[in-house]
Amino acid sequence: xARNSDTEFYQRPVRRLILGLMVFVLVAxxxxxxxxxxxxxxxxxxxxxxxxxxxxxxxxxxxxxSRLVQDFEGYTRVYEQxxxxxxxxxxxxxxxxxxxxxxxxxARLLDLNKVRLSPELTFVTGVVLTDSGSPFRRSVxxxxxxxxxxxxxxxxxxxxxxxxxxxxxxxxxxxxILVTDPVSRIPVTIQPSGKQAILTGDTxxxxxxxxxxxxxxxxxxxxVVTSGDxxxxxxxxxxxxxxxGPDQRWRVQLSADAERLEFLRVLRARPVPALDTMxxxxxxxxxxxxxxxxxxxxxx
Amino acid sequence: MAPYAVWKQRTLLVGLLSLIIFTSLLPLGPMFGSIPGPDLxxxxxxxxxxxxxxxxxxxxxxxxxxxxxxxxxxxLGLWTLIMLVAxxxxxxxxxxxxxxxxxxEFGQILPVMLACFIAERLILLALLAEPPVxxxxxxxxxxxxxxxxxxxxxxxxxxxxxxxxxxxxxxxGGRA
Numbered sequence: 423x424a425r426n427s428d429t430e431f432y433q434r435p436v437r438r439l440i441l442g443l444m445v446f447v448l449v450a451x452x453x454x455x456x457x458x459x460x461x462x463x464x465x466x467x468x469x470x471x472x473x474x475x476x477x478x479x480x481x482x483x484x485x486x487x488s489r490l491v492q493d494f495e496g497y498t499r500v501y502e503q504x505x506x507x508x509x510x511x512x513x514x515x516x517x518x519x520x521x522x523x524x525x526x527x528x529a530r531l532l533d534l535n536k537v538r539l540s541p542e543l544t545f546v547t548g549v550v551l552t553d554s555g556s557p558f559r560r561s562v563x564x565x566x567x568x569x570x571x572x573x574x575x576x577x578x579x580x581x582x583x584x585x586x587x588x589x590x591x592x593x594x595x596x597x598x599i600l601v602t603d604p605v606s607r608i609p610v611t612i613q614p615s616g617k618q619a620i621l622t623g624d625t626x627x628x629x630x631x632x633x634x635x636x637x638x639x640x641x642x643x644x645x646v647v648t649s650g651d652x653x654x655x656x657x658x659x660x661x662x663x664x665x666x667g668p669d670q671r672w673r674v675q676l677s678a679d680a681e682r683l684e685f686l687r688v689l690r691a692r693p694v695p696a697l698d699t700m701x702x703x704x705x706x707x708x709x710x711x712x713x714x715x716x717x718x719x720x721x722x
Numbered sequence: 723m724a725p726y727a728v729w730k731q732r733t734l735l736v737g738l739l740s741l742i743i744f745t746s747l748l749p750l751g752p753m754f755g756s757i758p759g760p761d762l763x764x765x766x767x768x769x770x771x772x773x774x775x776x777x778x779x780x781x782x783x784x785x786x787x788x789x790x791x792x793x794x795x796x797x798l799g800l801w802t803l804i805m806l807v808a809x810x811x812x813x814x815x816x817x818x819x820x821x822x823x824x825x826x827e828f829g830q831i832l833p834v835m836l837a838c839f840i841a842e843r844l845i846l847l848a849l850l851a852e853p854p855v856x857x858x859x860x861x862x863x864x865x866x867x868x869x870x871x872x873x874x875x876x877x878x879x880x881x882x883x884x885x886x887x888x889x890x891x892x893x894x895g896g897r898a
Contacts, residue, residue: 444784444801447806452803455800456851465798466798470792471791474793481749485749541761550749552748552749554794554795555743555793555795556796557759557793557858557862559794624855634898682750697791
């Protein structure tokens with residue numbers, strides 16, 4: 423007992439001091455995160471860069487094993503799957519014929535027009551290391567980073583459609599904010615009506631379509647592609663198909679399998695401006711004055 | 723000075739918290755489908771600190787929750803701050819001489835957990851940052867509350883984290 427009160431005598435104030443110091447530092451970090459977000463995110467990617475590649479050896483086998491288990495569960499329905507696949511294959515053969523003919527036609531037309539495809543749209547492929555892990559965020563971490571030339575803002579696609587964009591680059595890792603993340607906003611065009619809208623993530627598998635005018639011209643099943651507005655994304659990347667949820671709101675069924683990503687292609691788009699400030703106000707450009715000139719001031 | 727048992731439990735706690743971060747980072751998609759899962763590390767920290775405050779030093783909370791904040795893309799430092807204050811509050815409210823029934827303990831933990839989530843939301847709103855979607859956060863809080871007794875059962879029976887019996891001396895000689 424004596425020892426207890428003895429140590430308490432000097433331990434308590436020291437402890438309180440340490441606690442106060444920690445709280446102060448944490449408040450400062452939260453404020454830094456809010457005020458100078460790019461800097462805070464750089465600290466975060468440094469930390470991620472230091473931790474995640476070191477546990478990759480443990481992550482890979484566990485991931486593979488659990489995928490194996492998932493696949494094994496699929497074997498129980500193997501007969502029905504086989505039937506479905508046969509039917510689908512028949513349809514695909516018909517499409518393949520159509521595609522071949524179109525490809526030839528397209529090649530002839532391109533040749534006639536002397537079109538050259540943009541050489542800038544090359545890509546770097548990366549392996550997905552981790553999930554965001556938080557119930558309110560949707561992002562993945564890739565095993566490629568600044569050392570591979572990855573920059574903030576580039577688009578990431580899987581084999582079929584857009585998955586997200588790079589936000590946060592470490593030396594050997596890069597974070598992809600998926601289109602399903604609640605902070606993701608992507609300008610899209612809906613084909614064939616050509617309507618412009620914004621694709622807004624809300625953590626569900628099918629992101630929302632917002633700012634869509636005159637929804638009568640849009641039907642479920644319409645193709646959704648990026649519009650390239652704002653210079654963030656290259657134009658005409660496939661995103662998915664329009665669908666209407668039970669709440670009558672328009673959503674997009676993603677072409678990419680965002681729930682189960684393994685490899686991603688990061689498109690080497692044009693250089694994007696570096697994010698080093700929080701961004702100022704975007705003032706409107708004043709048009710030149712129209713109409714007759716003002717009469718000169720009579721007093722001089 | 724530091725006895726073996728305390729350091730063993732501390733190491734175990736660090737290991738479990740790392741395991742929680744590790745499993746949530748696995749690239750298998752969200753674990754409970756589109757439903758937000760529980761915050762198990764919060765349950766674990768609270769269950770530990772209510773039984774043996776000396777197993778949960780300040781530095782452990784600081785480092786582990788901050789690493790989780792950074793890796794799980796949460797606002798940097800905010801949840802660490804809240805957890806630090808919450809565990810400290812619980813630590814001070816522990817009266818080692820009194821036995822605590824499960825219902826009493828739940829009654830003690832419930833307002834603290836709610837306060838944590840409300841504080842997080844309010845701070846994010848005050849900082850003009852985007853808080854999580856309201857409905858999914860409600861589900862998240864509910865799941866966390868449901869999982870708390872399970873975690874308590876686990877720490878009590880599997881890990882053997884129990885309150886001091888009358889007459890036992892706190893092993894680190896700190897506040898009992």
